[in-house]
Amino acid sequence: MFAVLLSEGMDPFYQNIASFPTACFTFFLTITVLYWLVAVLGFVDIDILDFDIPDADASMDINPDNGLSTPDVLAGLMLRFGLVGVPVTIIMSLISLFGWLVCYYIVHFLFGVIPDGILRYLAGIPVLIGSLYVAVMITAILIKPLRPLFQKAQQQTVKHVLGQTAIVRTSKVDKDFGEVVLEDGGAGLILKARATGDAVYSKGDRVVLLEHLTESNLYRVVSEDEFSGSPQ
Incomplete structure (x- = not known):
């Protein structure tokens, strides 16, 4: 397996994941994997990124002029996109994974016709934003059926522990x-x-x-x- 990863045929793969815009998702995906490894060993809280997010049927004004702090604005955005009801660490992990996959394949199949240089960076900006948006939408769909499970598990846990x-x-x-x-x-x-x-x-x-x-x-x-x- 490692021989395949180190073969010359894998050079385009490494180039894609290490170049803009895929490199942005590669960085966050790497941080996510390292985080879960450290969390499993017990050095950090599994829910270390969690903050208060309103219920899915609540509302929040995320206008930056209303005096809300950055966490409040972020919570409002997550609520708007349906990223609620499960731990934030799981949400961020899924966004990193799907964003990386979408961005990688777009770059792999389309960027071959774009010449190197400034044009690739200019083309990479909408690809980065689009990949992030698609990743958020996929994550929102996947976590929707998980919300009742987390809520029920939490209620039962509190009652018995x-x-x-x-x-x-x-x-x-x-x-x-x-x-x-x-x-x-x-x-x-x-x-x-x-x-x-x-x-x-x-x-x-x-x-x-x-x-x-x-x-x-x-x-x-x-x-x-x-x-x-x-x-x-």
């Missing part, structure tokens, strides 16, 4: 960062967690899920000893 003991899976859990894993008889549930006050828990510590914060979809946790009233 409060008061249970979980294990810190990230390097730490403090008031700003962290994830825990709750054994459920299977692969385990990975939940966003935050400590109360200035408490800091290390990887492998046992904590109790004390409260669920709906807006940010995370759990307040305390140490198992504190929950049971045992001396530290």
Whole structure:
């Protein structure tokens, strides 16, 4: 397999993915793959990019003159395109993947007739924008049937996990960062967690899920000893 990738016949492939406009999607797709690898190892939150997005039936004025912050404007755009109801990291991963595929094949089949130089860059701008738009539309369609699954799973999870003991899976859990894993008889549930006050828990510590914060979809946790009233 690696011999095929390194063969001379693959040179056009490398040229396409490393040149404008495909290179833009190649960069974000690479970052996405690296992110998921790091997330699986527990060094970052899986939902690290998540921010508050209104429900799918809500509305938001994204006029830049209305005083909204950049995250508010971005949330409004995502709502307008139907990119809601699933974790932002999944949405961005799908957009990166489909944008890369669409852009690559457009460049592969059409750019051979465009001479090198400024003309390719000028032609690349609408291809980049068009590929992004198509990727957003495909992603919106794919995640639509997934929304009820995520909502139902979240409601059921909140109902059953409060008061249970979980294990810190990230390097730490403090008031700003962290994830825990709750054994459920299977692969385990990975939940966003935050400590109360200035408490800091290390990887492998046992904590109790004390409260669920709906807006940010995370759990307040305390140490198992504190929950049971045992001396530290």
